[in-house]
Structures are given as structure tokens and as C-alpha cells.
Amino acid sequence: xxxxxxxxxxxxxxxxxxxxxxxxxxxxxxxxxxxxxxxxxxxxxxxxxxxxxxxxxxxxxxxxxxxxxxxxxxxxxxxxxxxxxxxxxxxxxxxxxxxxxxxxxxxxxxxxxxxxxxxxxxxxxxxxxxxxxxxxxxxxxxxxxxxxxxxxxxxxxxxxxxxxxxxxxxxxxxxxxxxxxxxxxxxxxxxxxxxxxxxxxxxxxxxxxxxxxxxxxxxxxxxxxxxxxxxxxxxxxxxxxxxxxxxxxxxxxxxxxxxxxxxxxxxxxxxxxxxxxxxxxxxxxxxxxxxxxx
Amino acid sequence: xxxxxxxxxxxxxxxxxxxxxxxxxxxxxxxxxxxxxxxxxxxxxxxxxxxxxxxxxxxxxxxxxxxxxxxxxxxxxxxxxxxxxxxxxxxxxxxxxxxxxxxxxxxxxxxxxxxxxxxxxxxxxxxxxxxxxxxxxxxxxxxxxxxxxxxxxxxxxxxxxxxxxxxxxxxxxxxxxxxxxxxxxxxxxxxxxxxxxxxxxxxxxxxxxxxxxxxxxxxxxxxxxxxxxxxxxxxxxxxxxxxxxxxxxxxxxxxxxxxxxxxxxxxxxxxxxxxxxxxxxxxxxxxxxxxxxx
Numbered sequence: 001x002x003x004x005x006x007x008x009x010x011x012x013x014x015x016x017x018x019x020x021x022x023x024x025x026x027x028x029x030x031x032x033x034x035x036x037x038x039x040x041x042x043x044x045x046x047x048x049x050x051x052x053x054x055x056x057x058x059x060x061x062x063x064x065x066x067x068x069x070x071x072x073x074x075x076x077x078x079x080x081x082x083x084x085x086x087x088x089x090x091x092x093x094x095x096x097x098x099x100x101x102x103x104x105x106x107x108x109x110x111x112x113x114x115x116x117x118x119x120x121x122x123x124x125x126x127x128x129x130x131x132x133x134x135x136x137x138x139x140x141x142x143x144x145x146x147x148x149x150x151x152x153x154x155x156x157x158x159x160x161x162x163x164x165x166x167x168x169x170x171x172x173x174x175x176x177x178x179x180x181x182x183x184x185x186x187x188x189x190x191x192x193x194x195x196x197x198x199x200x201x202x203x204x205x206x207x208x209x210x211x212x213x214x215x216x217x218x219x220x221x222x223x224x225x226x227x228x229x230x231x232x233x234x235x236x237x238x239x240x241x242x243x244x245x246x247x248x249x250x251x252x253x254x255x256x257x258x259x260x261x262x263x264x265x266x267x268x269x270x271x272x273x274x275x276x277x278x279x280x281x282x283x284x285x286x287x288x289x290x291x292x293x294x
Numbered sequence: 295x296x297x298x299x300x301x302x303x304x305x306x307x308x309x310x311x312x313x314x315x316x317x318x319x320x321x322x323x324x325x326x327x328x329x330x331x332x333x334x335x336x337x338x339x340x341x342x343x344x345x346x347x348x349x350x351x352x353x354x355x356x357x358x359x360x361x362x363x364x365x366x367x368x369x370x371x372x373x374x375x376x377x378x379x380x381x382x383x384x385x386x387x388x389x390x391x392x393x394x395x396x397x398x399x400x401x402x403x404x405x406x407x408x409x410x411x412x413x414x415x416x417x418x419x420x421x422x423x424x425x426x427x428x429x430x431x432x433x434x435x436x437x438x439x440x441x442x443x444x445x446x447x448x449x450x451x452x453x454x455x456x457x458x459x460x461x462x463x464x465x466x467x468x469x470x471x472x473x474x475x476x477x478x479x480x481x482x483x484x485x486x487x488x489x490x491x492x493x494x495x496x497x498x499x500x501x502x503x504x505x506x507x508x509x510x511x512x513x514x515x516x517x518x519x520x521x522x523x524x525x526x527x528x529x530x531x532x533x534x535x536x537x538x539x540x541x542x543x544x545x546x547x548x549x550x551x552x553x554x555x556x557x558x559x560x561x562x563x564x565x566x567x568x569x570x571x572x573x574x575x576x577x578x579x580x581x582x583x584x585x586x587x588x
Binding site: 105128129130140142163165167168171172175176178179180181182183184185186187188189190191192193194195196197198200201202203204207208210211212214215216217218219220221222224225238250253254257259260261262263264266267270291 | 399422423424434436457459461462465466469470472473474475476477478479480481482483484485486487488489490491492494495496497498501502504505506508509510511512513514515516518519532544547548551553554555556557558560561564585
């Protein structure tokens with residue numbers, strides 16, 4: 001009972017395909033949750049699950065012990081935190097800020113620096129596991145920030161994920177997510193090039209996929225993602241446009257250290273071409289089309 | 295008893311790190327096996343397991359119903375089949391020829407064409423699963439050739455592998471193996487670029503590997519191969535020089551169809567640079583060094 005009463009009041013900003021199920025899991029774990037979303041309807045829809053709808057970030061921030069953000073692009077994160085009606089303008093001292101958006105590590109560091117000035121505690125905590133992981137509460141949560149702050153909010157994160165790791169100081173969660181996306185770029189493109197080669201040589205992509213996916217060539221990207229394209233399904237699990245966002249951040253970060261990552265660069269280039277051709281709202285498996293459509 | 299008596303007499307050429315354990319599994323399955331190897335000692339060592347040592351390919355070929363080859367490079371395959379003291383010069387009509395070396399699909403087709411002229415039956419049947427799969431009899435065997443010939447020799451292949459697939463006409467086993475190697479190139483380099491990025495950003499490669507390897511970024515290459523480099527272990531599971539051989543074949547095959555595979559090309563280029571620096575006898579995980587040694 002005491003534990004229940006001590007549960008922190010959470011303000012959740014960004015209730016989209018990832019955020020909404022994360023809110024539901026926080027509610028299930030017994031946390032009081034207020035919600036804000038730019039498209040109001042998506043936040044209001046969570047009232048039936050027990051969330052309290054807030055019309056402004058100000059209203060949300062003033063009644064929250066922990067503010068979680070799960071929005072779209074780095075620009076959105078910047079606006080939500082640093083905007084004139086944003087979090088920094090409205091959060092009470094002592095509030096914990098957790099940005100779970102995949103965004104720029106530099107931005108995470110800027111948020112942390114401002115938080116320190118304002119007497120707030122900031123963590124970057126991007127996730128992997130997709131909308132399925134968000135629904136099932138099985139996300140991997142990659143955290144950057146101070147050990148003490150991490151320990152304080154860990155129970156909150158445990159309501160949304162199963163594998164929760166402090167990776168290092170501010171920005172380290174984002175850097176780890178970038179490493180994750182870089183590895184995905186390689187595995188996904190390798191699977192796509194393999195299938196394109198097989199098709200070019202007159203083999204059945206399905207048969208080749210079945211033959212090689214359980215061995216040394218196997219990857220989650222091959223089995224769960226690229227396989228959909230082999231079946232002609234380009235529906236988004238993970239949007240190509242969001243993958244491009246992530247790869248651009250990773251490339252900028254690598255460039256700033258003069259670290260050359262040619263495979264990442266190739267996959268980013270191919271993906272950007274596909275986006276220009278109107279494929280941004282497809283799933284990342286659309287990369288196969290680059291190779292097999294001539 | 296009848297099944298036992300009907301077991302085909304096998305001639306096995308190439309008793310190296312892969313071939314030797316494959317011979318042992320054929321012997322265990324009850325097949326009479328004769329062995330030939332360029333370095334004679336490696337073939338003679340199998341006498342204690344019940345194999346019959348032969349000093350020349352001629353001696354081996356004249357007493358075999360099925361000749362299996364598992365040698366090194368395409369040049370070796372060519373010599374063994376087409377050389378003046380080779381298989382075609384010596385095999386009896388009706389003999390089955392199974393090349394399990396990873397080699398050029400064009401060479402597999404040339405072998406099949408010659409076999410037809412000579413009244414022999416040829417299959418290409420490269421494998422995946424490495425020396426571990428060879429020892430444990432759990433190889434994946436990717437076969438190209440005629441359905442009828444495949445059915446005839448399938449019991450022989452089943453003594454060495456668990457997943458045995460007819461992929462299409464002559465050369466299709468090799469093409470499938472090439473697709474496998476292309477997918478490996480992507481997954482391996484993606485994992486290497488991810489780890490190099492993490493290190494560059496001051497994170498622990500071990501910690502990042504643990505955090506991301508069980509999710510969407512996960513691959514056999516990340517978990518079983520690149521992980522060794524993260525631990526500082528560059529010992530060969532799979533030799534870099536052999537991977538280069540395979541990638542060169544794959545690239546030549548792609549080039550001949552004007553199929554561009556930029557990720558494969560990057561990984562081949564990086565690998566060739568590493569070989570020039572003397573890393574050819576390391577395992578493929580040495581690719582990490584390209585990114586982290588400056």
C-alpha cells in the first residue's frame with residue numbers, strides 16, 4: 001500500500017504508435033499518468049484506460065514528478081523541451097525528465113545541461129523492440145545519464161521494458177541506439193543483397209531464405225523484416241522515413257569524429273533514394289526494391 | 295543387411311579441416327570411404343578411422359561409385375576435375391560427382407557439362423555450418439543439379455548434414471552459398487561498424503553488444519563471430535582469406551549481370567586491405583580492426 005501511494009505522478013508527452021501502449025503499461029503498473037499529444041485525439045483516447053488528458057504541456061508539467069517524452073524527430077524534441085510553452089518553461093524543480101525518443105546524442109546532452117541549471121534530472125532512454133515491444137512491455141531501454149537518477153526512475157522504466165541498461169553519461173542511451181541502427185543497416189542490406197542476387201540468378205528468394213536463414217547468415221532483420229519484402233509485403237513495421245532519421249543522426253555523429261562507416265553510408269544513400277521515390281511510409285524492408293526493380 | 299550391402303563406395307578428395315570430419319561421419323554411417331589429399335598425411339591419418347588411403351586420384355576414382363570433393367580454391371577444383379591425372383580422366387561411367395567446395399557457379403556448370411559428355415552425374419553441394427557443423431554432422435548442404443541425381447545421393451549427404459536442399463539446376467548450390475556469404479558480409483560489417491561507433495563514442499563495446507544483440511540488431515555474425523573481436527580474439531573460425539575468395543566469386547557473378555551490390559563491394563574492399571596487411575589467416579571478425587585501428 002505504501003509503495004502504491006509513493007508511486008510517482010507521470011506526465012507522458014507523445015502518445016503515438018509507441019507512446020500509447022507505453023502509457024497503458026504505466027497505468028497497468030499503477031502509476032497515475034497524464035497525457036499530452038500534439039494531435040489531441042490520440043491523447044484523449046487514453047482517458048478510457050485511466051489516463052488524465054492535459055491540453056497543454058504546462059498543465060502536464062506542473063503536476064508531474066516524472067515527464068516522459070516519446071515524440072518524432074529531433075526538432076519535435078527540441079520544441080517540446082526548449083519551446084516557449086515547453087517543459088523547461090514549466091517543470092517544477094526536482095522533476096525527472098526522460099526522453100525516450102530516438103534523437104541526437106548532442107540534443108540529449110543539451111537537455112541534460114539545461115536540466116542541471118534548472119534543478120531538474122534528465123535521462124535519455126531510447127528503446128528498441130518496436131510497437132510489439134511497446135504493447136507487450138518488453139522493450140529494451142537504453143539509458144544515458146547519472147547512476148543515481150537512473151536508479152530512481154528504474155521502476156518506472158520497468159513498467160515498459162524488460163531489458164533496461166544504463167550505458168553511460170548523458171547521450172549514451174542515444175549512442176547505443178545509434179549503434180543498434182548501424183548494425184540493423186548492415187544486416188538488413190546484407191539480407192536484401194543476398195535475396196536480390198538469388199533472384200538475379202533465377203533462384204526462388206523464398207527457397208533461398210529458408211535455406212540460409214537458420215545458419216551463419218541468419219539475423220533478426222533477415223527473418224522478421226526482409227522476409228516480408230520477399231513475400232511482397234512492404235507494410236511498415238518500422239517506417240523507412242524514421243530509419244533514415246536515425247541513420248542521418250548516426251552518420252553526422254560518425255562524421256564529426258571522422259569515423260568512416262561505408263556500409264551505413266550506402267544504406268542511408270539507398271534509403272534516401274527510395275524516400276525520394278515516395279517509399280518513406282513503407283517499412284524498411286522496401287530496401288529490397290532498390291535492388292530488384294530496374 | 296541389404297541396405298548395408300547396397301551402400302555406395304565413396305571416394306573423398308580433400309581431407310582438411312572440413313573434409314576430415316565429413317569422412318568420419320560417412321564412415322560412421324557405414325559407407326566404405328577411400329581418401330585422397332594433396333598433403334598425404336592428412337588423408338593417411340584417417341586410416342585409423344577405417345578409411346582406405348589412396349595415393350592417386352586415379353586409384354580412388356576407379357573404385358568409387360560416388361566421388362566427393364572438398365578442396366580449397368576454384369583453381370584446386372579445376373585441377374582435381376579437369377587435370378591430366380584428375381577425376382574426368384579416371385572416373386568410371388555412371389559415377390556420381392559431388393563438389394562440396396565453395397566455388398564458382400560457372401565452374402559447377404562446366405563440371406556438369408563435362409560429366410554429361412562422359413556419362414557421369416554431377417552435383418554442386420557447398421555447405422554452411424563450419425567445422426563445428428562438419429564434426430557434428432549438422433551441415434546445411436545446398437545442392438545444384440538434377441532432381442533424380444539428388445535423390446540418389448541424398449542418403450550420402452544425410453550422413454554429413456541435417457538440412458539438405460535442392461536449390462535448382464547445376465550451379466544453384468553455389469549461387470545459394472554466394473547469397474549466404476553476401477548476407478554474412480552485411481551482418482558482419484554492420485556489427486563491426488556498430489561496435490566501432492560505440493567505441494569511438496566512449497562506450498564499452500562489451501556492454502553495447504550485450505544491450506543490442508538480443509533485439510532487432512541481432513545476428514549470428516554479431517553474437518558468434520564479431521563478439522570474438524570485441525574480446526580481442528582474432529583466431530580463425532572462418533579464415534578471412536576464404537571469405538575473400540567467396541566474396542570475389544559473388545562479386546564477379548553480380549558484375550556479369552550488372553547487379554550492383556555496394557555493401558558486398560565495401561566489405562570485399564575492406565577485407566582485401568586487411569589481407570594486404572597480413573590478416574588473411576585471421577578469422578573474419580578481424581574486420582573490426584579496420585574500423586578501430588587508426
